[in-house]
Amino acid sequence: MTLARGLAGGVGAALLAFGGYDGEPEIARGQRRLFVGALWVSLAVFAAFVVRRLVDGHLWAAVVVGVQFTVHASVLLALRVWPRRLFLLANVVFVFAVVAELATTYIYGGIFSAGVTVLWAMITVLINLILFGSRPAVLWFGAFTVAVLAAAWMEEHVSPIYQLDSPALDAAINVILAMAVTLAVTVYFTRQRDQFRRLSDELLHNILPDDIAARLKTDRTMIADDYEAVSVLFADVVGFTPMSAGMSPPQLVGLLNNVFSTFDGMVADLGLEKIKTVGDEYMVASGVPHPRSDHADAIAKLALRIRDHAENHEFDGHRIRLRIGINSGPVVAGIVGTHKFSYDLWGDVVNTASRMESEGVPGSIQITAATYDLIRSDFVCEPRGAIRIKGKGEMNTYFLLSANSQDETSASPEPDRTPRL
Numbered sequence: 147m148t149l150a151r152g153l154a155g156g157v158g159a160a161l162l163a164f165g166g167y168d169g170e171p172e173i174a175r176g177q178r179r180l181f182v183g184a185l186w187v188s189l190a191v192f193a194a195f196v197v198r199r200l201v202d203g204h205l206w207a208a209v210v211v212g213v214q215f216t217v218h219a220s221v222l223l224a225l226r227v228w229p230r231r232l233f234l235l236a237n238v239v240f241v242f243a244v245v246a247e248l249a250t251t252y253i254y255g256g257i258f259s260a261g262v263t264v265l266w267a268m269i270t271v272l273i274n275l276i277l278f279g280s281r282p283a284v285l286w287f288g289a290f291t292v293a294v295l296a297a298a299w300m301e302e303h304v305s306p307i308y309q310l311d312s313p314a315l316d317a318a319i320n321v322i323l324a325m326a327v328t329l330a331v332t333v334y335f336t337r338q339r340d341q342f343r344r345l346s347d348e349l350l351h352n353i354l355p356d357d358i359a360a361r362l363k364t365d366r367t368m369i370a371d372d373y374e375a376v377s378v379l380f381a382d383v384v385g386f387t388p389m390s391a392g393m394s395p396p397q398l399v400g401l402l403n404n405v406f407s408t409f410d411g412m413v414a415d416l417g418l419e420k421i422k423t424v425g426d427e428y429m430v431a432s433g434v435p436h437p438r439s440d441h442a443d444a445i446a447k448l449a450l451r452i453r454d455h456a457e458n459h460e461f462d463g464h465r466i467r468l469r470i471g472i473n474s475g476p477v478v479a480g481i482v483g484t485h486k487f488s489y490d491l492w493g494d495v496v497n498t499a500s501r502m503e504s505e506g507v508p509g510s511i512q513i514t515a516a517t518y519d520l521i522r523s524d525f526v527c528e529p530r531g532a533i534r535i536k537g538k539g540e541m542n543t544y545f546l547l548s549a550n551s552q553d554e555t556s557a558s559p560e561p562d563r564t565p566r567l
Contacts, residue, residue: 471502
C-alpha cells in the first residue's frame with residue numbers, strides 16, 4: 147500500500163510539473179499546477195466521451211470532442227516550451243471550450259437535447275476566477291451566459307444531426323461530472339489558499355509579536371502602546387569590523403545568522419521579544435508586548451546565557467566576544483508607517499541601554515542603576531562607578547557577573563568575572 151501510494155504520488159507530481167521553471171514564484175506555481183491538473187483531468191474525460199460518441203455512431207460529436215482533446219494536449223506541450231505564457235494558453239483553452247460546447251449543442255439540436263453539455267463551459271469561469279481574478283472571470287461568465295442563451299435558442303430553431311438515446315440521463319451525467327470537477331478544483335484551490343495563508347501568517351508572526359500581528363490584520367492605523375516597566379538589552383560583537391574584513395559576504399552573513407539564530411532560541415526559551423538586528427547589533431526586550439513583573443530578571447538571565455555561550459563555543463570556526471548593555475524603565479512600543487512593518491521601541495530607556503552596550507567592556511554586561519535595583523537580590527553585580535555617557539553625562543553603572551544561585555545560567559563553578567577595564 148505504501149509503495150502504491152509512493153508511485154501514485156510520484157506520477158502525480160510528474161504530471162503537475164508540466165510548465166514549471168527555475169525561479170517560479172510560489173503563487174505562480176500553485177496557479178500553474180491547478181491549470182495543468184485541470185487539463186489532465188479533461189483529457190481523461192474527453193477520451194471517454196470520444197469513445198462513447200464513436201460507439202453511438204455520432205461521428206461529428208466525436209470529432210468535436212477530439213478537437214478539444216487535441217487542443218488541451220497541445221496546450222500542455224506548449225507549456226513546456228512557453229512556461230511563462232499561462233494566461234495566453236489558458237485563454238486558448240477557454241475559447242475552444244465555449245466553442246466546442248456550442249458546436250456539440252448544435253449537433254444535438256439544443257440545450258436539453260444535448261444533455262445540457264454547455265454546462266461544462268461554466269468550469270472556464272471557475273478556473274478563470276481562481277487563476278486570474280474576478281475581472282477575467284466576469285468577462286468569461288458573460289461569454290458563458292451568451293453560450294447558454296444560444297444553446298436555449300437552438301432548442302427551438304435547430305434540427306439535430308444526431309439524437310441521444312436518453313437526453314435526461316446524459317444531462318444528469320453532465321451535471322454530476324461538471325459538479326465533481328468543480329468540487330475538485332475548488333478543494334484544490336482551498337487547500338492552496340490555506341497553505342499560502344499559513345505561510346504568510348507564519349512569516350508575519352516571525353516578524354511581529356503575535357498580538358501585534360493580530361491587531362495589524364484588522365487595524366492599519368499606528369500602533370503605539372505605553373509600557374511602564376520594561377528591560378532592554380543590546381548586544382554587539384566586539385571587533386566585528388576587522389573580523390569581517392577577511393570574510394566573503396556569504397561567510398559574513400552566515401556567521402551572523404549562526405550567532406543570532408542561537409540567540410533567538412534562548413530568547414524564545416525565556417519568553418522574551420527579539421526586536422531587531424542592525425548589522426552585528428542584537429536588540430531584545432522583556433515586558434513587551436506582554437507586561438511581566440520579572441522583566442529585569444529575565445533579561446539578566448538572557449544576558450548571562452548569551453555571554454557564556456559566546457565564550458564557550460565557536461561560530462563557524464570563529465570565537466567571538468560580546469559587549470552587552472541593559473537598562474530598565476518606561477518605553478513606547480509599536481509600529482509606525484505603512485510599509486515594511488517592524489515592531490520597535492522608543493524612549494530614553496532604549497537610548498541609554500544602547501549607550502550601556504557601546505560604552506561597555508568587551509566580554510562584560512553593563513547595566514544601569516535602574517536595572518541593578520531590580521535584580522540585585524538575585525544576581526551578583528559589581529559597581530563600575532560613575533562614567534561619562536554621551537548625551538547623559540555622569541552615570542553610575544554596574545557589571546552583571548552571575549546569578550546568585552547555580553541555576554540554568556551557569557552549570558559549573560563561576561570563574562572570575564571581574565571586567566578588566
